[in-house]
Amino acid sequence: xxxxxxxxxxxxxxxxxxxxxxxxxxxxxxxxxxxxxxxxxxxxxxxxxxxxxxxxxxxxxxxxxxxxxxxxxxxxxxxxxxxxxxxxxxxxxxxxxxxxxxxxxxxxx
Amino acid sequence: xxxxxxxxxxxxxxxxxxxxxxxxxxxxxxxxxxxxxxxxxxxxxxxxxxxxxxxxxxxxxxxxxxxxxxxxxxxxxxxxxxxxxxxxxxxxxxxxxxxxxxxxxxxxxxxx
Numbered sequence: 001x002x003x004x005x006x007x008x009x010x011x012x013x014x015x016x017x018x019x020x021x022x023x024x025x026x027x028x029x030x031x032x033x034x035x036x037x038x039x040x041x042x043x044x045x046x047x048x049x050x051x052x053x054x055x056x057x058x059x060x061x062x063x064x065x066x067x068x069x070x071x072x073x074x075x076x077x078x079x080x081x082x083x084x085x086x087x088x089x090x091x092x093x094x095x096x097x098x099x100x101x102x103x104x105x106x107x108x109x
Numbered sequence: 110x111x112x113x114x115x116x117x118x119x120x121x122x123x124x125x126x127x128x129x130x131x132x133x134x135x136x137x138x139x140x141x142x143x144x145x146x147x148x149x150x151x152x153x154x155x156x157x158x159x160x161x162x163x164x165x166x167x168x169x170x171x172x173x174x175x176x177x178x179x180x181x182x183x184x185x186x187x188x189x190x191x192x193x194x195x196x197x198x199x200x201x202x203x204x205x206x207x208x209x210x211x212x213x214x215x216x217x218x219x220x221x
Contacts, residue, residue: 034210041146043113043199043212087152095140095203095210096165099152 003027004088004100011106012082018075020103022088025069032091033064035073037084038102044087047073078107111135113202113213121219127188130216134181134202138211140164141183143175146197146215155198158183159205190220 005023012018024033032051036044048055048062050071055062061074075082087102114133122128134141142157142165154167158177175185181202187194197217203210 036212041197041215043214044152046209046211049209091210095142095157095159095201095205096154096167097142097144097152097201097210098154099144101151 003090003098006088006103009104012078014107014109018078020073020086023070027068033071034089034091036087039084080107083107113211115200115213115216119217122190126190129184129186130198132183132200138202138204140203142201143185144199192220195220
């Protein structure tokens with residue numbers, strides 16, 4: 001069973017921030033939260049990951065709640081090229097990613 | 110820096126045959142993992158190798174096997190192919206646990 005729950009789809013206006021939520025209420029203490037996106041069934045593209053602290057890189061920000069039971073991926077200025085399926089996954093440091101159904105993000109002009 | 114390279118990109122096999130897929134990880138990465146992606150089941154973990162040893166294994170039948178070589182390159186093999194094995198097979202690599210995990214573009218397998 002998937003250990004993460006995400007809304008199946010979301011829309012976002014071009015230029016606006018896209019906030020993608022993920023619930024992982026059964027996360028273990030040693031599990032990292034990873035985010036990937038996949039476009040047209042290409043290989044998943046790494047976005048960001050974190051353990052307990054918020055993280056930011058050139059692509060996105062990751063906000064993890066203090067109890068670590070949920071997280072939010074923020075794309076600060078969404079573009080049409082950000083249209084993709086976004087996956088929130090957990091990794092137990094054994095590099096065994098558990099994928100749920102993902103969120104299909106549609107960025108609209 | 111080259112990314113994760115998978116070969117072949119596309120292949121068609123007949124039921125009952127066997128197939129071997131190859132993966133070259135990013136230079137310096139010691140962990141290689143394999144995933145199967147199908148429309149019905151989504152992305153599912155097959156197995157992970159680290160320093161030539163299988164460290165984790167997903168819930169797949171014994172027809173699915175893999176190995177890792179001393180240069181960290183990995184192969185996976187599927188024997189006695191079934192129609193349901195048609196899928197995108199993805200390889201991912203990382204230096205070790207907790208680090209960034211990068212995926213290749215995958216190998217599209219069609220079983221007819």
